[in-house]
Amino acid sequence: MEKTFQYVNYLWDEQKAAQLGNDQVALFLYRSNILGADLRITNYGGGNTSCKTIEKDPLTNEDVEVMWVKGSGGDIGTLTRSGIAGLYTKRLRDLKNVYGGLADEDRMVGLFNHCIFDLDSKAPSIDTPLHGLLPFKHIDHLHPDALIAVAAAQNSEQVTKDIWGDTMGWVPWQRPGFDLGLQLEKCLADNPGIRGIILGSHGLFTWGDTSYECYINSLEVIEAASAYIEKKIKEKGSVFGSPKVKSLPQNERLDKAATLMPLLRGLASSENKMIGHFTDSDTVLEYINSNDLERLAPMGTSCPDHFLRTKIQPLVLNLGTDEDVYNTTEVLKKLEPAFEQYRQEYKEYYETCKHPNSPAMRDPNPVIIIYPGVGMFSFAKDKQTSRVASEFYVNAINVMRGAEAITAYTSLPRQEAFDIEYWLLEEAKLQRMPAEKPLSRRVAIVTGAAGGIGKAIADKLVKEGANVVLTDLSEENLQVALATYKRDLADGAVCDVTSEDSITEAYKKACLAFGGVDIVVHSAGLAISKPLEETTLKDWDILQNVLVKGQFLMAKAGVAVMRKQGFGGDIVNIASKNGLVAGPNNVAYGTAKAGQQHMTRLLAAEVAADKIRVNTVNPDGVIVGSKIWEGEWAEGRAKAYGITVEELPAHYAKRNLLNEIILPNDIANGVFACVGILDKSTGGTINVDGGMANAFVR
Template sequence: MGIAKKTYTYVDYLWDDKKAASLKNDEVALFLYRSNILGADLRITNYGGGNTSCKTIEKDPLTNENVEVMWVKGSGGDIGTLTRSGIAGLYIERLRNLKTIYKGIEYEDEMVSLFNHCLYDLNSKAPSIDTPLHGLLPFKHIDHLHPDAVIAIAAAKDGEKITKEIWGDTIGWIPWQRPGFDLGIKLEECFKQNPNIRGIILESHGLFTWGNTSYECYLNSLEVIEMASAYIENKIIQNGKVFGGQKIKSLPPSKRKEQAAILAPILRKLCSSENRMVGHFTDDDRVLTYINSNDLRKLAPLGTSCPDHFLRTKIKPLVLDLKPGENLSSSNEVTSLIEPLFKQYRTDYKAYYDSCKHPDSPAMRDANPVVIIYPGVGMFTFAKNKQTARVASEFYVNAINVMRGSEAISEYTALTRQEAFNIEYWLLEEAKLKRMPPEKPLSRKIALITGATGGIGKAIADKLLAAGANVVITDIQNEALQQIANSYNKDEVITAVCDVTNPKSIEDAYKEASLNFGGVDIIIHSAGLAVSKPIEETTESDWNLLQNVLVKGQFLLVQKGVEIMKTQAFGGNIINIASKNGLVAGPNNVGYGTAKAAQQHMTRLLAAELGRDKIRVNTINPDGVIVGSKIWEGKWAEGRAKAYGIKVEELPAHYAKRNLLNEIILPEDIANAVFAFLAVLDKSTGNTINVDGGMPNAFVR
């Protein structure tokens, strides 16, 4: 089985003896631990790629007899995050007995439903198509992985010969075949014919390795991958270059980000001709080496090899005919340059579908590219959400690594178009897609919120996240942003410092939105402050501060955001958080009340101007939001208490008693009003919602 090593050059050894010892009496827990640390190294397998298993002896609940049970990653899972709820437990004897009723490869898909009749654990995740590949092999612990280095050999023109050169007779080889019961039988036969092998490579697909213990299996996997990696790197050193050498030079990092941020909303528009998409950008060194190379135009059209890769990246990427330093200042000119490329991509995809489809194939899906390459700058990916776009990017990086290795040792070969189609439009994959939960009301939308680290802004951010939006949380205080950043999923939320009085700061915040998500659909101006003083005590500095943050900030924020929205051509939503004080005249409030009134009228003016672009602009007027509000932490509370002749601690009760409903207004109430404008009142613009419990003197009519 090889020598147990604990130092590796090309993979990460992550086994913790202390952690493993704590799990030694639970084989399933050890198998899950092994799965998680294998999935933590993206060179070994990417998100959702591969599967792992173990076999144990359990008591049959009906007979009380000992039976062999296989625990295996269920359908749609990810080994890096696998838990007990994500695995299936099956009777091994029943699974193997399915061979007696198997009618042949043309009936392959019928076998999947029969896996459910083999379940030992009735709380199992749905068994995946790879279940028999584990069940028909005799080993207690099995890893099926998609390591870049091994797939590079599996996808090389003479991969079987190279396998023999590296591992001799210790690794088996199975020609390309779509996963399923028949492939499980092929694995079983391969081992029976070669009982001394330590693993099997599946052509253009991946690796099977095994062991009698979880640790032995883990080491076997690492060692096989390490040997493949070392072989490839030695070949690259001998060759002296990869991908035919460099053709063009990358822009400096800051310039790459600048170009990408400008281009992202344009690409998002073009990628969203059928369904709105969310984007991801990377200028990883591995990506740049590939996209700047002499061989890019040769390799990119070939597509990927491993089924897991092209299921997420589509059959091939789109390569832009833009120079790295191209002037992108005019979105219309850039669109006219690259839109024909998108049209041709869609035409090619339809031709691929039409030439490969079967009588029972699902209808053609979105024909737009997922992966878009900008030589000298980086790689964009677009999908239904950020996680899917990021994972597509990671999978294409894996594909790059595979091409790098295959080209170094021989010649890269991709799956035939027909085989690729058979995977992409597999009826079982279609059934999996149909089982996906319905999308949330704000999915595929990107929101930027100012003043979002506490109080009303944070409540809005949390509400939009729960509704499926991607959110850019901004605030003027970087420390406050850092404190909350780790409490959010990075595929859903990013943070950005944004001083709404500074055009450059606003531009930088939108740049982050474009780089991380592809653009912006929703703008919420929640940043604010309050000064409550009599006219005699209100200074020019007070006045300017209120006007700058509340009014000028709103103007600058919308001005830059509308530029992106018009580029995308999806329409958009702008919601300004103003105040009841913009409608009601009260004492000691001239600066704040005037600024809030200006915010409200600016909303109406913008609604009138932007309606033709389907950009809706609305106002929400809170009142008395004391709980969680930063405004009430300072002198504003003292000023309002003084104005009403009460103590600061009496303010919550005072504000609740004075509204018609006698209700305390919470930040979540304001967030609900924002959601209403975004997801319910979709034909409303230039309007105002008061969230104040009912204040007659603030009625808008």
């Protein structure tokens, strides 16, 4: 029978669970995934889960207990068999015989590898002994907002008793590790029959004999805490105090955010280029507009999972809602000192708390930036990380809200926070991260990207690590194209490149989605092939508007964003061999393409001082997969060459020096060469035509 919960989602599907039979590992993974699907229970990468089974020891053929637990760096919401570690439970518990105390914690992590049962295991996480030293078959360690609010409240131990009586244990804050596992073991021994344990300032442990019992236990404990907090909120009324700032209407908030984003991104990227995220949810606005923001924000977050992703505290901007954010010079006079002060305070935090063996100081720029009345920005190495940082700070807001309603919010002491942030094991985890791709931390906008050459370019840029905003005239085609990408990699905007207002909206969306723009690719186009006497003024105008005017408007808007960011960029224009070669039946198209090519050279000369490179890629004969060859253009070119439409692919392949068919992917490779390899080239032309001697530029 399905249970009803008000504050968490009951997602257990008995039919799905039944299909897994008695496979306890599969049921543990299923439980993990549905727990991770509810952000009120745990956020991306937060928490860990486990189960214990009886397996045949491959060395002795005896039955042994094996613990299966989420490995280091995993996410329970997307956890699969490949993301877990399998360890001999007895060997893990035997480590108590060699544990040398708190100073021995880092060595113990290395010893976890001696307990491995499954040779395909993921690296065991620091929380492994917390699961292994408890006797239960299924265990959840979660970071629900409501439970962390209880854990971070003043008098947390008493609050725990007020909610659950003697059915829940409580242990004070301690850094995760082997000793914390011993504390959990002792808490259970001192309080037999409890259903779970709250970790001060940290999170929750719950358990059960089966995966389902563990799941229900977790939900019921979270539900009880959530109901208690909501009751306290109703009794107290306003938790964060009366609003100090009134939110702007949403359209004005988004407009100001999009305008500020490139400036903030540039300042946040003083050491490493960052990708942005923006949110103006009701939860965020209630907190950032409140009278208590000034008191709570500097306190920082409590849960280690929160501040590892959000930094110890946010930067609160001293900008009023009436600020003229369009005046770049004036707004920078306020932003630059604010960022410099934040960096200096972070350096002081590092210098005050560091140990002789601490890793070098990391990027001192803020991750979370708050603009009262407008919203919250976050910046990190990629979109997923910046989005997750934002989600974690929303969790922190919920924790503050709950703790303030219960008694008062408390955060970790700065030294404790530093010891987590600069833990050598955390540094080792960072060093194990895969190398970044060539275009990581860069944002591209590509016109005409719903199909053909434009889609191939977008695909290539995403593959090489860029975030891409696809634009196209067709909403339907755009949505089909966007569906081919995983979350956080791409976004889209319906855009008419002949309309300045439409282009403005596309860039606004790019800034809100990713923080700005580094690469502009003008690929939108069409082709008309007619003799002079048949070429109409309408033909001439549409080619000039889409190809030349569109390129001009995209470049103008793109350069404005890049100048705000202050770290240069790339513009690549997709022209054509026809801009270099004179041929029949081509006066309107060839003239427009020549205009694109010379505009590239003019812009390269003008914006070089801003470290913005402008280059041209000239395709020729891209028939397969190119929308430009649909309809009358193909017929016109076939007529010009005295052949049939069906003979065009072979004709174009044979006429180039390499005798190669040119594909959209080949043009995409040309674009990548411009933005990913040729970082000291500008005003240049790359012909991607298989070698056309009459199109050689020199």
